Amino acid sequence: MKRVKGDEDACSSSSEGPTESCKKVRKLQPSKEKHQEEEEETDVDLCEFGFDWALLPQEILLNIFQFLPLLDRAYASQVCRGWNQAFHMPELWRCFEFELNQPASSYLKATHPDLIKQIIKRHSNHLQYVSFKVDSSTESAEAACDILSQLVNCSLKTLGLISTARPSFMELPKSHFISALTVVFVNSKSLSSLKIDDTPVDDPSLKVLVANNSDTLRMLKMSSCPHVSPAGILCVADQCHGLRELALNYHLLSDELLLALSSEKHVHLEHLRIDVVSENPGQHFHTIRKSSWDAMLRHSPKFNLVMYFFLYEDEFGPFFREEVPITHLYFGRSVSKDVLGRVGLHCPRLVELVVCANGLRPLDEELIRIAKRCTQLSAIGLGECEVSCSAFVEFVKMCGRRLSQLSIMEEVLIPDHKYNLDEIHWEVSKHLGRVWFPDMMPTW
Amino acid sequence: MVVNSVHWFRKGLRLHDNPALQEALNSADTVRCVYILDPWFAGSANVGINRWRFLLESLEDLDSSLRKLDSRLFVVRGQPANVFPSLFKEWNVTRLTFEYDSEPYGKERDGAIIKMAQEFGVETIVRNSHTLYNLDRIVEMNNGSPPLTFKRFQALVNRLELPMKPLPTITQEQMGSCRTKIADNHDEHYSVPSLEELGFKTQGLDPAVWKGGESEALERLNKHLDRKAWVASFERARINMCSLIASPTGLSPYLRFGCLSCRVFYYNLRELYMKLRKNCSPPLSLFGQLLWREFFYAAGTNNPNFDRMEGNPICVQIPWDHNPEALAKWAEGSTGFPWIDAIMTQLRQEGWIHHLARHAVACFLTRGDLWISWESGMRVFEELLLDADWSVNAGSWMWLSCSAFFQQFFHCYCPVGFGRRTDPSGDYIRRYIPKLKDYPNRYIYEPWRAPESVQKAANCIVGVDYPKPMINHAEGSRLNIERMKQVYQQLSHYRGLSLLASVPTIQEEAEPPPTDDSQASSSTCESPPHTSSAQSNTLKRGRSSEPQSTQMCTHTKHQHTSTAKGDQVQQQEQWEEQSEHQPVDLQ
Numbered sequence A: 001m002k003r004v005k006g007d008e009d010a011c012s013s014s015s016e017g018p019t020e021s022c023k024k025v026r027k028l029q030p031s032k033e034k035h036q037e038e039e040e041e042t043d044v045d046l047c048e049f050g051f052d053w054a055l056l057p058q059e060i061l062l063n064i065f066q067f068l069p070l071l072d073r074a075y076a077s078q079v080c081r082g083w084n085q086a087f088h089m090p091e092l093w094r095c096f097e098f099e100l101n102q103p104a105s106s107y108l109k110a111t112h113p114d115l116i117k118q119i120i121k122r123h124s125n126h127l128q129y130v131s132f133k134v135d136s137s138t139e140s141a142e143a144a145c146d147i148l149s150q151l152v153n154c155s156l157k158t159l160g161l162i163s164t165a166r167p168s169f170m171e172l173p174k175s176h177f178i179s180a181l182t183v184v185f186v187n188s189k190s191l192s193s194l195k196i197d198d199t200p201v202d203d204p205s206l207k208v209l210v211a212n213n214s215d216t217l218r219m220l221k222m223s224s225c226p227h228v229s230p231a232g233i234l235c236v237a238d239q240c241h242g243l244r245e246l247a248l249n250y251h252l253l254s255d256e257l258l259l260a261l262s263s264e265k266h267v268h269l270e271h272l273r274i275d276v277v278s279e280n281p282g283q284h285f286h287t288i289r290k291s292s293w294d295a296m297l298r299h300s301p302k303f304n305l306v307m308y309f310f311l312y313e314d315e316f317g318p319f320f321r322e323e324v325p326i327t328h329l330y331f332g333r334s335v336s337k338d339v340l341g342r343v344g345l346h347c348p349r350l351v352e353l354v355v356c357a358n359g360l361r362p363l364d365e366e367l368i369r370i371a372k373r374c375t376q377l378s379a380i381g382l383g384e385c386e387v388s389c390s391a392f393v394e395f396v397k398m399c400g401r402r403l404s405q406l407s408i409m410e411e412v413l414i415p416d417h418k419y420n421l422d423e424i425h426w427e428v429s430k431h432l433g434r435v436w437f438p439d440m441m442p443t444w
Numbered sequence B: 001m002v003v004n005s006v007h008w009f010r011k012g013l014r015l016h017d018n019p020a021l022q023e024a025l026n027s028a029d030t031v032r033c034v035y036i037l038d039p040w041f042a043g044s045a046n047v048g049i050n051r052w053r054f055l056l057e058s059l060e061d062l063d064s065s066l067r068k069l070d071s072r073l074f075v076v077r078g079q080p081a082n083v084f085p086s087l088f089k090e091w092n093v094t095r096l097t098f099e100y101d102s103e104p105y106g107k108e109r110d111g112a113i114i115k116m117a118q119e120f121g122v123e124t125i126v127r128n129s130h131t132l133y134n135l136d137r138i139v140e141m142n143n144g145s146p147p148l149t150f151k152r153f154q155a156l157v158n159r160l161e162l163p164m165k166p167l168p169t170i171t172q173e174q175m176g177s178c179r180t181k182i183a184d185n186h187d188e189h190y191s192v193p194s195l196e197e198l199g200f201k202t203q204g205l206d207p208a209v210w211k212g213g214e215s216e217a218l219e220r221l222n223k224h225l226d227r228k229a230w231v232a233s234f235e236r237a238r239i240n241m242c243s244l245i246a247s248p249t250g251l252s253p254y255l256r257f258g259c260l261s262c263r264v265f266y267y268n269l270r271e272l273y274m275k276l277r278k279n280c281s282p283p284l285s286l287f288g289q290l291l292w293r294e295f296f297y298a299a300g301t302n303n304p305n306f307d308r309m310e311g312n313p314i315c316v317q318i319p320w321d322h323n324p325e326a327l328a329k330w331a332e333g334s335t336g337f338p339w340i341d342a343i344m345t346q347l348r349q350e351g352w353i354h355h356l357a358r359h360a361v362a363c364f365l366t367r368g369d370l371w372i373s374w375e376s377g378m379r380v381f382e383e384l385l386l387d388a389d390w391s392v393n394a395g396s397w398m399w400l401s402c403s404a405f406f407q408q409f410f411h412c413y414c415p416v417g418f419g420r421r422t423d424p425s426g427d428y429i430r431r432y433i434p435k436l437k438d439y440p441n442r443y444i445y446e447p448w449r450a451p452e453s454v455q456k457a458a459n460c461i462v463g464v465d466y467p468k469p470m471i472n473h474a475e476g477s478r479l480n481i482e483r484m485k486q487v488y489q490q491l492s493h494y495r496g497l498s499l500l501a502s503v504p505t506i507q508e509e510a511e512p513p514p515t516d517d518s519q520a521s522s523s524t525c526e527s528p529p530h531t532s533s534a535q536s537n538t539l540k541r542g543r544s545s546e547p548q549s550t551q552m553c554t555h556t557k558h559q560h561t562s563t564a565k566g567d568q569v570q571q572q573e574q575w576e577e578q579s580e581h582q583p584v585d586l587q
Helices: A003-016 A018-027 A036-049 A058-066 A070-076 A081-087 A113-123 A138-150 A174-188 A203-213 A230-239 A255-261 A290-299 A337-346 A364-373 A389-402 A421-432 B019-025 B039-044 B049-068 B080-091 B104-119 B135-141 B150-159 B172-176 B186-190 B214-231 B252-256 B262-276 B284-300 B324-332 B338-350 B355-368 B374-384 B390-400 B417-422 B427-432 B452-457 B473-490 B516-522 B529-545 B549-555 B562-579
Strands: A095-100 A129-134 A158-163 A193-195 A219-221 A245-249 A271-277 A304-310 A328-334 A352-357 A379-384 A405-408 B004-009 B030-037 B073-077 B095-099 B123-127
Touching: A058 A081, A070 A081, A095 A113, A095 A138, A113 A138, A129 A138, A138 A174, A174 A203, A203 A230, A230 A255, A255 A290, A271 B473, A304 B473, A328 B473, A337 A364, A352 B417, A364 A389, A379 B417, A389 A421, B004 B019, B004 B080, B019 B030, B019 B095, B019 B123, B019 B172, B030 B049, B030 B080, B049 B073, B049 B214, B049 B374, B073 B080, B073 B186, B080 B104, B095 B104, B104 B123, B135 B150, B135 B284, B150 B284, B214 B252, B214 B262, B252 B284, B262 B284, B284 B390, B324 B338, B324 B355, B324 B374, B338 B355, B338 B374, B338 B417, B338 B427, B355 B374, B355 B390, B355 B417, B355 B473, B374 B390, B417 B427
Parallel strands: A095 A129, A129 A158, A158 A193, A193 A219, A219 A245, A245 A271, A271 A304, A304 A328, A328 A352, A352 A379, A379 A405, B004 B030, B004 B095, B030 B073, B095 B123
Antiparallel strands: none
């Protein structure tokens, strides 16, 4: 139960010798608690009897080990042969997160190289759920690829390549990365989820993925993978009929892709995430036909469409002109009143809305329109925007208790003749049915 | 019995509302006012010239006020622990007084000095006057741990009686009764040093925008109150170009050095409010800035690692990048974003920037764009910012980088849009980056978007005369939001405070279901939301009765990164508890 206490016990028992540790075993069994003299006797008996932690059945040991962090398991494995065997039980090695950091580029600890070696040697065939967390250095990304390319006799179910600081996989020679990744694709045969955002994955490697894992692939996250083309992702959608979650950038989104995902053979899509990022100012974006979205919605009526926009205000031209089945909408940069007005008109399925910034004019009518037409809306966050207090109260009143998350920076709310800032928190709390405050930033 | 007092000035550089100094004077035969300063340390310390100048001016002011009372300030060169023994002997000291310092470093230093004084038979008297409230009392009311949300803190403060009334300033009579003979060569030994003596080059140094000292502080306080009275509004003023510029009514550096008593400020504001609002008792929000200061003092008082990420139980461990070049560009104001560069230039030249400007540059350095540790930013502020205080500086940086105090992270200040919203005219930029002065308003916040002809006409080519933007903000903020999500999703029972993190995803389903035989695997990966919420409930119940049991459970989530994370999880849980939604009592 108590880890700290447990550690003390472990430490002291090693120094106190066998009798002492037996006493502790006794104390762990309250049902047999007796008078002290008797206890002493039994202790001796137990020791003579040869009671041994090592005799703990493997299942129980496994159960305990599963609750221990790796470092503690490693310490425990040095106690006796039995525990050492338990340390290597395959069940404990199905899942592993490699943390690859260099002292020069990260504050965090890295997985010890010896441990990595041991895993590759003894446990690579047990690994099923693997992720790599890689800091901003190219060395770390390389190290991840080296490990990947040694995973030849394993069958992974999930693989995640996560850049924790900068997208360091992008700095690797593409061929090096691809060859490491395809080792996993070829050997796994049953990959179910794959998270490879910000990597140099390309069309041919996706073909290898599809050729080996098309029956099992359920999730693919590949936002900001510049070497993939719309045709490359279309090939995945065409053949991986079990795909239920997909994350990619807008330039890969096409009418064909949506139609492929809504073909009869295809399971219902649950989650589609699109990042719309402007690479150079004034970029022009293509449009998606309403009929394609309609097809998607007919096929997967419950799917989440999550869109992250990081655009300049003047790049929104093609968006929100017709109805889109967006459920979660995030505007990372400034977005105009006009676009937010269009959101209110064309996003009837909207559930969550985040507006990081907007111009200097209050968003009063836009919010009220959204409250009126987006009847599923349950979460909203506003950063550098302005809303008059009365319009905000009206908005909350219209949405009522379905607003489970309401995160508004204090500066957003502009006091008017009806409410000042002290009053608004009561008024809003009343309509929400719970205590609510605007988010604050320190004045320092 | 003869009473020879020494009052040791550290912060609290004032004669008004100085309870420890009053104690020094209380029926004493002699009183000496001392400031201890190590000129050797000065040059090497991470404190910039503006902060030193402010301190020296404050000491000069203190000395000249003491002269008016026929006394002097003794600036003693050295380190307190080395200096006191000889002072005790030389002056036959029987009483030592100083203001209470709530910060861990200060508490440790003072503890040693008190012990030393005891050995010399010197009585020590310590009085609280740098903060409004007794911080230990606040911690105690919060069950022994500091409140970690501002709301919680306000709730506690609401239950406290009003802060102690300020004491009057030291009078001629008080000083007269315990006059100390001032040696003719006083200035030789104990004068306030010059910047040169501390090793600073003062050639070409601009005149100070903020003049240190108690006299200046009190003058500013009057102006501050006059202005409030004139505006007759206690609402938060809308910020504009003027708010960004150092104002003659600004008080923060004076509160930092204690040239102005926070209690004097507090009671003056309160009285003014009650006069103008016909005896309405003022809301807590009136004291916003003062309370934020108290909040961070309370948060830091028992946490020696408050100013770092590692080993700091309230700080989320975030995999920040080490990037000295990028950090230098930020600190020098050459990021290529005029809004950021102007703020950093103002900070370096004048020593003060508006709080929203602090948010802008802090967000840019950390979670918004550069993904560099808040600790680096904090150190730059420590060097340059006049009002930088250990607790307030570290606390604010943790806050702004979303490292603690339970912050939303969905919103990053845009280094272009935020400036433009604040000052559409761009005059603030022109003031601090004269190179850009001929840019039209349209491009002044993003000169790299200006056509070449415009750049030429403005005599400032981006990439030649002014740097190109060091990062693509759109791409950078996209990456950083994802990283923040990763960090926060890992904290198993962080219950969707972020809108972004609450977006459902099937990723977890692709991992092993939490059945008996696969518990092992779920222990390493991100845990599915349903199990994690169940776990957080168990944790909560466990915590009240058996505080240690949490460690055990939470450790399953944090495989190989040792105990720091365990602590962190425990702390997170506390945040949750503190911010939990309570049913409304509408009556």
